[in-house]
Amino acid sequence: MDLYNCLEHQFFQTLQEGTAPFVFVHGKYAENEHLIDTQGKSLGTIDLTNPIEIAELLKNNEVNSLLDVILDVGSFQYPLIHCVQTTITHPKLGRFFHVDGVWYSLHPGWFEAIHFDLGDILKRCLVPNYLLPWKDKGGKKDKEKVYNALYAKRNEYIHADVVLYRGIEIADLITFEGGTRLIHVKANLGNDTRAHCSQLERSADLLYEVLQNGDTSILEDYYQELVSKDRIDPAILPQEQFITSMTTPPHIFVFAIRQTNELETFGLEELSPLIDHTFLNDRDFFYKKVYDNNPRAATDKAFSHLLECGYITERRRLTNQFFQIASQGAFQDKISKITPAILQKTDGLPKLYQKLCRSVSFMSRSTIAKAEIVKVVNYIESRGFGFEIVVIPRQ
Numbered sequence: 001m002d003l004y005n006c007l008e009h010q011f012f013q014t015l016q017e018g019t020a021p022f023v024f025v026h027g028k029y030a031e032n033e034h035l036i037d038t039q040g041k042s043l044g045t046i047d048l049t050n051p052i053e054i055a056e057l058l059k060n061n062e063v064n065s066l067l068d069v070i071l072d073v074g075s076f077q078y079p080l081i082h083c084v085q086t087t088i089t090h091p092k093l094g095r096f097f098h099v100d101g102v103w104y105s106l107h108p109g110w111f112e113a114i115h116f117d118l119g120d121i122l123k124r125c126l127v128p129n130y131l132l133p134w135k136d137k138g139g140k141k142d143k144e145k146v147y148n149a150l151y152a153k154r155n156e157y158i159h160a161d162v163v164l165y166r167g168i169e170i171a172d173l174i175t176f177e178g179g180t181r182l183i184h185v186k187a188n189l190g191n192d193t194r195a196h197c198s199q200l201e202r203s204a205d206l207l208y209e210v211l212q213n214g215d216t217s218i219l220e221d222y223y224q225e226l227v228s229k230d231r232i233d234p235a236i237l238p239q240e241q242f243i244t245s246m247t248t249p250p251h252i253f254v255f256a257i258r259q260t261n262e263l264e265t266f267g268l269e270e271l272s273p274l275i276d277h278t279f280l281n282d283r284d285f286f287y288k289k290v291y292d293n294n295p296r297a298a299t300d301k302a303f304s305h306l307l308e309c310g311y312i313t314e315r316r317r318l319t320n321q322f323f324q325i326a327s328q329g330a331f332q333d334k335i336s337k338i339t340p341a342i343l344q345k346t347d348g349l350p351k352l353y354q355k356l357c358r359s360v361s362f363m364s365r366s367t368i369a370k371a372e373i374v375k376v377v378n379y380i381e382s383r384g385f386g387f388e389i390v391v392i393p394r395q
Helices: 002-015 050-058 110-125 142-152 193-213 215-226 238-248 293-310 328-335 348-382
Strands: 022-024 033-036 042-046 070-072 076-077 083-090 094-099 100-103 157-159 174-175 180-186 250-256 384-394
Touching: 002 050, 002 094, 002 100, 002 293, 022 174, 042 050, 083 174, 110 384, 142 157, 142 180, 157 250, 180 384, 193 215, 193 238, 193 250, 193 328, 193 348, 328 348, 328 384, 348 384
Parallel strands: 180 250, 250 384
Antiparallel strands: 022 083, 033 042, 033 070, 070 076, 083 094, 094 100, 157 174, 174 180
């Protein structure tokens, strides 16, 4: 069994047992949601935030894989495995977390490495804005299309949005000012960052193929697509001039992102999960039973235990030491040496470990967005192309 199937199997088993630590990521799809199998047969309607209900559904329908369970909300159908975030500790290979249907290996130093690499990339690639300001239009669903259309009548830009070649959108905007710039415009980071980065990689692959093979037929076909959609006037930009410009270095791929609150520092905050009072202090938080039901005293004591064990920093972020823990048992053995005996007689310490593991899932989307940016910049630069990041100001 390969690693992917091994992790899927382990997660599936814990779901069947109702013990899997997970987060259902589609917040609006939670209570009383309908599930079907791959043939469209109804499996039942359950609360997807309740692990016991999920376990019962899997057992009652003799489901063998989460890929066989589909979330069905009419126009939206998605494999259940893509709708959950979780963490799994493999006894030999360490900890992994799952998001958007992909498993990531969480090795010690991962957060620090992403933080360092992203900081280095921003020093090199983040440039002052040279694009039009972003005017948010109320009620417009597709903000990117509205923004890109602002360039339709600007001679120095080619409005290439939704013009595809081989199913690939080579760019939203193209300009030959100061080199060939292929600009990819995004309204925000977050859930779709991987798709945005994949689009950039495929565009770079296509241009790389043209330059390596010296075959301009790809650009000729792409030019005709642009002309057919009235994005280029042949009288202003003839085909030969377009191809010459597209094949003349430097080539720079531009990731242009609308300014949002989280982009003020472009995410250069600490990446390791923040464990705050609210996260720990739910109604079942076991420390409260020991410390006179005083929520603040209970969480402060939990923090002091975690800090003494080296599992969190002074600023209450998870440390490499936590990610190096081999198992829940190892966590419990260490922390039990400094916790009151009464806590050791409850299921509280295992629950604390599971809460900390779940925190990785809470942060994983934003962290993965940063990891994907690091990956795509390195990939495009390895092709010999330049890369720029532009934050578009809003008006």
